[in-house]
Amino acid sequence: MIWRFTGRTARTKVHVPPKVDDKTVGDKEETKEPQMRRHKALVFLRVLLALPGPVFLAFSIQQYFDGIGSLRSLVQGHIGLAFAAAVTFATLPLWLFSLLLAQIHHTVDFDKPESLHGRRVWTRVRAFESALFLLTAFAYILLYSQDRVFYVWAILGLQPVVALALYSITNVVRAIINHQGSGYHTFLLSQGWRVVVNAIFCACVMLYALSAMSRIPIDALSIVAFSELSFSGIACSDESAFLNAFGASGANASCPAKPHCGYRTYEELCQAVQYSTMARGLTIDFELIHYFVAVTWVVVSLFLKGTGRLRADNGYSHLFSRHMIVGMLLCLVQLMNMIFSCMRLLLIVPRLQSPRQAAYFVREDSMEEELPLFCYSSDCIFYHLWGTVCLYVLIIVVLNFDFLAKYASQLGGNADKELQKAIDELKNHENPGEKWEEDAPFFYFLPAEYVCKPCVEKTLPRMQTMRGARTYKQICAEKSLPRMQTLRDAGILKKMKIPLVAAFRGEGIIKNILFVSHRWEEFGRPDVNGVQLQAIQEYLHDHPDIKWVWFDYSSMPQNTGGFAFDTRTPEEKAEFQLMLSAIADLYLTARVLILLDGSYASRFWTLTEAWCSMQTATPEGLRPATEAERRYTISCIHNADDEYDAKGLVSKVSTKTPDEMYGILEKPDVNVTNAKDKVAMLPVIQKTNQRVIEMFQKLVARSLSASEADDSDLH
Incomplete structure (x- = not known):
C-alpha cells in the first residue's frame, strides 16, 4: 500500500499486485518446504566441494606413516609434490565456486529473500572453509617436500601474497554480484557445469599420470641426481662402468644405504636412472596442465565474464583494446604450451608404463628417441616451469591493465589532476551543447514513456549495467532500466541544458521535468525490490504532462568499484561533480517526487532535496512555498506513514531558512x-539565498537588455 501525502490532507492509493503474485497463507507454507530442501541440497553441495582436499590430505598422511622408507610410498616418491600441487589447483575452482554459492543467502522468511548486494562476502563459516583450503594446501607442501625448513620460511614469507589474493577474490566476488544482479543464479549454474567438467578432466589426468609414475618409483631426493646422471653418456650394458659412474655422482649420496640404491636389481636401478629425465618432464607437464585449467577458469569465467568485462551486448568491444589484444596473444601462447604438454604427456606415459630391459639402453643416445621435442636438463626444466608461471602472472596483469592503471593513478595522486583537467575541458568545450555553463548546466534525463514501458518490471539500474546496448529492444529484453552510460550510448538518455534564469521564473523545459528524491536502500542498489520504480510509474500515470524524469542512479555516472576503487573515467567523474554542484538549483525549481521511507529524514541528501522542494525562489531569496506554489509530492513507501513520517518531514524542513537548515544538516545524526559531500554542500546551502537573488538579478538584467534592444529598433 502506498500513501501519498498532498498538502494538509492525505489521499490513499491502494496498490493491488498482479494476480500472478497473489499467494494465500497456505500457498506460502507449501513453498517453504521445497525451498528448505533446496537450501539443504545447497549446503550438502558445498560440503562435497570442500571434501576432495582434506580427503587427499588424510590419504597422504596415511601414506606417509605406512610407507616411510619405501619407494612405493606416494609421499616419498618424486611425483608426490607435483601430485599434491595438482590436487591443490584442481580443488581451487571448487573452493571458489563454493564461495560463490555461499553468497546465496537463506532466510527463514522465504517471501523476503535477502539481497545479494551489500552483504558481507565473508562470514565465520566461509572464513573457516577458506582457512581449511589454505591449510590443506600448506600441509601438502610440508608433507611432500623434503626440505621442509625452506618451505616453512617460504610459506611465512608468502602471507602478504595470500592476503592480497584474498582481497582480490573479495573484490571479484562483489563485482560478479553487482554485474550479474538477478542473473546471479543462472551464472552459478553455468559455472557449476564448467567446474564439474574441469574437475573430471583434472582427475583423469592425475590418474593417467600416476599409472605411469607408479611403475618406476623414484625417490624425491634422487630424481635430480638421477636425471643429471642419465645425460652423462652412461649406458646400461656395462654394469661395472655404470656402477662406477653412479658411485662417483651425486645420485649415490642421495640414495639409502642399500644395495642398488634400494632397488631390487641392477636392471631396475638402471631403468630408474635412464627414465628419471622423462619422469621429471612428465611431472612438469602434469603440473602445467592443472595450472592452465585452474587459471583459465578463474581468468575467463570469473575475471572477464563474471564481472562483465567480457560482454556480448557491446560486440565484445572491450576485447579490442590494446592491452586485451596483447593479453589474448599471451593466452594463445600459453594455450599452445598446454596443448604441447598434453601431447607430450600422451607420448611419455605409455613409454613409462612399459619399462625396457637394461639391454635396451646399449646406445648412449637411445634416450633421444624417448624424449620428444624438448630439452630435459635441469636448466631447461627450471626455465620452462617458472617461465610458464611468470607468463601466467603477466597475462593476469595485462588483462587487468586498465584497472591497475586507474588504481595506480589514484594512488599516485594523478586522479585529482586528471579530474581537474576533465572539468576544465567541459567548461571550455568547443561544442555549445557539450559545454558546461554555470547558468545553463546540462543534466541527463529519462523519457517518461520509457520509465512507464511494460518491459521495465522492477528497478532503475545504473547506466553502466548494459553499456553498449544499441537499441531499445536490447535494453528492454533485460527487463530493467540500465545505468546512465548505457542509456546515453543507446540514445535513450537525453542530455539537456537547463537555463536557470528561465527555471527560476518557472518557464521552459523545467515545467515538464520530475526530479525524484529517494534514499538508497542498499549500497549500490537504491531500489532493491522495485517499490520506488512502482511509485514513480504511478506518479507519471497521474501526471501526463511530465515528459522527463531525473533519477540519480540512472542519470548520473555511478561508481561500480565500491569504496576501494572508483571505476569511472575522469570525464564521467567530472560530469558527476559538476552536476552535483548544481543539483540544488534544480530541486528549487522543478517538480519533485519524494519517496519517503522510515530512514529518509535521517539522510543528508534527502533532507536537502526535500527542503529545496518545499521552497519558492523570489527576488528577495527563498521563502516557504504556499499551497498554490507547491512543487513536491510525498509518496510513502515501506514502513513510512502519512500521519507520522510525511507530516513530520513537512514540519521539520518546510519553514526553515538556509541558516536554520544548515544547523540541522550539520548535526552528526x-x-x-x-x-x-557534506563538507562541500553545507556552505552552498548556507548561501542559497544569495544564489537565488543573483539569479533574479541576472533575470532583471536580461529583461533590461531586451527592452533597450527593442527601443533601439523602434528608433
Whole structure:
C-alpha cells in the first residue's frame, strides 16, 4: 500500500499486485518446504566441494606413516609434490565456486529473500572453509617436500601474497554480484557445469599420470641426481662402468644405504636412472596442465565474464583494446604450451608404463628417441616451469591493465589532476551543447514513456549495467532500466541544458521535468525490490504532462568499484561533480517526487532535496512555498506513514531558512555516505539565498537588455 501525502490532507492509493503474485497463507507454507530442501541440497553441495582436499590430505598422511622408507610410498616418491600441487589447483575452482554459492543467502522468511548486494562476502563459516583450503594446501607442501625448513620460511614469507589474493577474490566476488544482479543464479549454474567438467578432466589426468609414475618409483631426493646422471653418456650394458659412474655422482649420496640404491636389481636401478629425465618432464607437464585449467577458469569465467568485462551486448568491444589484444596473444601462447604438454604427456606415459630391459639402453643416445621435442636438463626444466608461471602472472596483469592503471593513478595522486583537467575541458568545450555553463548546466534525463514501458518490471539500474546496448529492444529484453552510460550510448538518455534564469521564473523545459528524491536502500542498489520504480510509474500515470524524469542512479555516472576503487573515467567523474554542484538549483525549481521511507529524514541528501522542494525562489531569496506554489509530492513507501513520517518531514524542513537548515544538516545524526559531500554542500546551502537573488538579478538584467534592444529598433 502506498500513501501519498498532498498538502494538509492525505489521499490513499491502494496498490493491488498482479494476480500472478497473489499467494494465500497456505500457498506460502507449501513453498517453504521445497525451498528448505533446496537450501539443504545447497549446503550438502558445498560440503562435497570442500571434501576432495582434506580427503587427499588424510590419504597422504596415511601414506606417509605406512610407507616411510619405501619407494612405493606416494609421499616419498618424486611425483608426490607435483601430485599434491595438482590436487591443490584442481580443488581451487571448487573452493571458489563454493564461495560463490555461499553468497546465496537463506532466510527463514522465504517471501523476503535477502539481497545479494551489500552483504558481507565473508562470514565465520566461509572464513573457516577458506582457512581449511589454505591449510590443506600448506600441509601438502610440508608433507611432500623434503626440505621442509625452506618451505616453512617460504610459506611465512608468502602471507602478504595470500592476503592480497584474498582481497582480490573479495573484490571479484562483489563485482560478479553487482554485474550479474538477478542473473546471479543462472551464472552459478553455468559455472557449476564448467567446474564439474574441469574437475573430471583434472582427475583423469592425475590418474593417467600416476599409472605411469607408479611403475618406476623414484625417490624425491634422487630424481635430480638421477636425471643429471642419465645425460652423462652412461649406458646400461656395462654394469661395472655404470656402477662406477653412479658411485662417483651425486645420485649415490642421495640414495639409502642399500644395495642398488634400494632397488631390487641392477636392471631396475638402471631403468630408474635412464627414465628419471622423462619422469621429471612428465611431472612438469602434469603440473602445467592443472595450472592452465585452474587459471583459465578463474581468468575467463570469473575475471572477464563474471564481472562483465567480457560482454556480448557491446560486440565484445572491450576485447579490442590494446592491452586485451596483447593479453589474448599471451593466452594463445600459453594455450599452445598446454596443448604441447598434453601431447607430450600422451607420448611419455605409455613409454613409462612399459619399462625396457637394461639391454635396451646399449646406445648412449637411445634416450633421444624417448624424449620428444624438448630439452630435459635441469636448466631447461627450471626455465620452462617458472617461465610458464611468470607468463601466467603477466597475462593476469595485462588483462587487468586498465584497472591497475586507474588504481595506480589514484594512488599516485594523478586522479585529482586528471579530474581537474576533465572539468576544465567541459567548461571550455568547443561544442555549445557539450559545454558546461554555470547558468545553463546540462543534466541527463529519462523519457517518461520509457520509465512507464511494460518491459521495465522492477528497478532503475545504473547506466553502466548494459553499456553498449544499441537499441531499445536490447535494453528492454533485460527487463530493467540500465545505468546512465548505457542509456546515453543507446540514445535513450537525453542530455539537456537547463537555463536557470528561465527555471527560476518557472518557464521552459523545467515545467515538464520530475526530479525524484529517494534514499538508497542498499549500497549500490537504491531500489532493491522495485517499490520506488512502482511509485514513480504511478506518479507519471497521474501526471501526463511530465515528459522527463531525473533519477540519480540512472542519470548520473555511478561508481561500480565500491569504496576501494572508483571505476569511472575522469570525464564521467567530472560530469558527476559538476552536476552535483548544481543539483540544488534544480530541486528549487522543478517538480519533485519524494519517496519517503522510515530512514529518509535521517539522510543528508534527502533532507536537502526535500527542503529545496518545499521552497519558492523570489527576488528577495527563498521563502516557504504556499499551497498554490507547491512543487513536491510525498509518496510513502515501506514502513513510512502519512500521519507520522510525511507530516513530520513537512514540519521539520518546510519553514526553515538556509541558516536554520544548515544547523540541522550539520548535526552528526544526519548521515551521509560520502563525508566529503557534506563538507562541500553545507556552505552552498548556507548561501542559497544569495544564489537565488543573483539569479533574479541576472533575470532583471536580461529583461533590461531586451527592452533597450527593442527601443533601439523602434528608433
